[in-house]
Amino acid sequence: xKRALMLLMxxxxxxxxxxxxxxxxxxxxxxxxxxxxxxxREFLPAENVIVxxxxxxxxxxxxxxxxxxxxxxxxxxxxxxxxxxxxxILLKEQIDDEMENIVLKEMRAxxxxxxxxxxxxxxxxxxxxxxxxxxxxxxVELNSSVYAPALWQSESFRDFYSxxxxxxxxxxxxxxxxxxxxxxxxxxSRGGQERSFAYISPLLQDEKEKLSGACSFIGFDADxxxxxHRKGIYVSRGTVAESYGAFLLRDTLHGLxxxxxxxxxxxxxxxxxIAALEEGGFSDNIKIRRYTDQxxxxxxxxIFITHGGxxxxxxxxxAHTPMIVIPANFPDYQTxxxxxxxxxxxxxxxxxxxxxxxxxCCIQILSRYDEYAAGVKKMAVDLKSxxxxxxxxxIEKECERILCEG
Numbered sequence: 472x473k474r475a476l477m478l479l480m481x482x483x484x485x486x487x488x489x490x491x492x493x494x495x496x497x498x499x500x501x502x503x504x505x506x507x508x509x510x511x512r513e514f515l516p517a518e519n520v521i522v523x524x525x526x527x528x529x530x531x532x533x534x535x536x537x538x539x540x541x542x543x544x545x546x547x548x549x550x551x552x553x554x555x556x557x558x559x560i561l562l563k564e565q566i567d568d569e570m571e572n573i574v575l576k577e578m579r580a581x582x583x584x585x586x587x588x589x590x591x592x593x594x595x596x597x598x599x600x601x602x603x604x605x606x607x608x609x610x611v612e613l614n615s616s617v618y619a620p621a622l623w624q625s626e627s628f629r630d631f632y633s634x635x636x637x638x639x640x641x642x643x644x645x646x647x648x649x650x651x652x653x654x655x656x657x658x659x660s661r662g663g664q665e666r667s668f669a670y671i672s673p674l675l676q677d678e679k680e681k682l683s684g685a686c687s688f689i690g691f692d693a694d695x696x697x698x699x700h701r702k703g704i705y706v707s708r709g710t711v712a713e714s715y716g717a718f719l720l721r722d723t724l725h726g727l728x729x730x731x732x733x734x735x736x737x738x739x740x741x742x743x744x745i746a747a748l749e750e751g752g753f754s755d756n757i758k759i760r761r762y763t764d765q766x767x768x769x770x771x772x773x774i775f776i777t778h779g780g781x782x783x784x785x786x787x788x789x790a791h792t793p794m795i796v797i798p799a800n801f802p803d804y805q806t807x808x809x810x811x812x813x814x815x816x817x818x819x820x821x822x823x824x825x826x827x828x829x830x831x832c833c834i835q836i837l838s839r840y841d842e843y844a845a846g847v848k849k850m851a852v853d854l855k856s857x858x859x860x861x862x863x864x865x866i867e868k869e870c871e872r873i874l875c876e877g
Contacts (some may be wrong), residue, residue, distance in 0.1 A: 474502045476587035478599040481508035484709070484782035485593055485615040488498060488670050488691070490514060492613075495863050502584045506578065506599075518686075521585075526577045526859070529598060532570055539747070540714035543744065543829040544641050550715035551640040555649055560656070570598035577603055579821040588692065589870055594667065609873040611866065616781050616802050617809075620681035621630035621657070623650045627677050631804045638822040639799075666873070668866050671781065672857035674813050674850050675788075677805035689865050690857030703733035704833065705792075707765065709780045710739040716742045716799060717779065723776060723797060726829040728754050729731050737763040766790070774836055779803030779818075784810065788850045793817060793843035795832050812844030819859035 479485055486507060497503060497519040505682045509528070512522050524530060540546040552559040579602060587608055589793060592599055594614040602611055622628045633644045661685035664685045672690045673679055704727070708720045720738065726774045727734055734757045747761050765783065769775055769790040777783050779796040784806055787794050798808030799835050807818035817832045819825075 473500075474504070474585060474587045475591075476582055476585060476590045477503055477505040477507075478590065478592040478603070479505060479507035479613075480531075480593045480595050480615070482529060482710070484780065485595070486511045486874050488615045488782065489593075489613060490524055492863055492866065493520070493608070495842040502535050504582070504587065510840075513627035523578075523581070525685055528573055528575055529543075529570060532566070532598070536564075539717070543718050545606055546718055547570075547639045548641050550713060552642065554840040555636065555640055555642055555644040555803075556653060557644075557648075559654055564656070567597060570735050571601040574598050575601045575605065579605060582606060584811050588874060594602070606618060609870075610665050611870060613664050613866075614667055614669035614686075616669070617676055617806070618667075618669060618679075618686050619802060619803050620678050622653050624681050625678055627808060629800060629803055631798075631801050634820045635804060635822060636800060638779075666869050668869075671785070672850075672853040674853040675781070675784070675806065675809050677808045677812075687861070687865060688857055689861040690854050691765070691775055691865070692729070692858045693786050695766050695770055695786060697787040697791040700794075701771055701773045703735060703772055704730075704774045704776060705765075705768045706734060706736040706776040707739070707777040707783060708739065709783060713836075717766060718742075718749050718779070719797060719799060720744065721748055723829070724748070724753055724757055724759075726824050726826040727757065727776075727833075728826075728832050730833060732756065732773075732833070734758065735760060735763065735768060737761075737765065775816075775832060779810075781806060785854065785877075788815065788847055790842055791839070793836050793852060795829070795836070797824065810850075813850050814846070815850050816843060 479489060483559060490670055493503060494516060497516045502519045506523050506525055509522050509524045515522060540549060551565050558595040582602060583606065585608065588814055589608055590603055590610040590871065591613055592607060592610065593602060594612055595753050629646060664683050665684050668687050668689050668823045670689060670691045672688050676688065706723060708716050724736055736757065736759050738759060738761060740761050745761060766786055769792050770786050774795060775792045776797065777789045777794045780803060796810055796816060798804040798807045808815045812816045815835065821830060847870055
């Protein structure tokens with residue numbers, strides 16, 4: 472393999488997940504044309520790499536607007552309507568088509584001139600689909616999250632609907648209506664599934680028995696040394712990009728108000744979220760930080776309260792830190808179920824967030840700490856052993872196979 476086109480998401484979590492693969496490929500002489508975000512250029516090898524920003528409209532689309540919605544119900548509606556409102560779903564499909572056309576128009580010439588032997592693309596970079604179809608070379612999917620089974624086959628999604636979506640969303644769309652809309656969208660975009668590699672291990676995947684044979688787990692190694700002495704609770708919802716997530720973070724901190732522990736919360740540097748939290752009037756034991764060294768915080772904390780994003784969850788597992796997962800979307804809900812199933816923590820299911828339930832979760836983990844620490848360590852062994860058994864060589868072998876067949 473001499474040349475590879477990589478179409479990544481312009482997010483730190485997705486970029487750094489794929490960084491070991493990028494370094495390995497360039498060290499073996501493969502030339503890369505990477506679309507994503509130029510702000511990560513300093514972390515890349517000096518040779519064999521071309522880095523490009525996506526067109527501005529794509530970057531704005533990926534940034535989710537960054538708009539602050541001060542009305543809680545409106546924020547929840549905006550967040551869930553793209554899954555549950557037929558009008559919003561249609562609008563999103565139109566916007567997605569526009570984004571695909573922009574990518575095709577503005578990136579096609581350079582991509583074709585690069586003459587890639589293979590395309591590697593992020594699962595969530597759906598706006599690159601039209602471009603990928605025009606290039607006459609095989610494709611491999613890189614999944615920086617977890618896999619979602621067909622929703623109509625998923626017991627987990629039915630639970631997500633009743634526990635999270637239905638109590639949070641002001642619309643009246645039924646479970647059956649959502650499934651029907653999803654089936655129609657699936658038929659519209661139906662095509663052969665390409666080989667996919669996810670940076671997780673089997674214990675982190677909910678309902679893995681319902682996945683396609685094209686899905687593979689290659690594990691991950693975050694290399695975090697757990698601290699010998701731990702104290703306090705660390706709270707983060709990652710980089711909060713929308714108002715609903717900000718409300719959940721604020722509600723989480725209000726739910727912890729008065730709990731007898733040092734609590735540190737990160738708001739990811741989002742000025743709108745910072746302003747909202749600064750109005751919260753929290754007790755003195757709750758410290759809000761614009762940014763944190765998350766790996767160090769996880770290594771030294773007794774509990775991690777998280778939305779369930781796979782980047783933070785993998786880091787918490789590597790740090791052997793039990794978790795309380797407060798999910799908003801379905802992939803994070805799946806991750807929360809996996810953490811809970813393996814006794815690595817608990818998942819908060821009630822909406823709105825209930826203070827007593829949240830504090831009882833903290834008490835349960837702290838009172839049975841060795842049990843939950845053992846559960847997280849089991850998941851850490853699974854994640855790391857999968858990485859050393861499969862890891863990047865699994866991607867390389869599959870690329871070699873499909874190139875030979877081609």
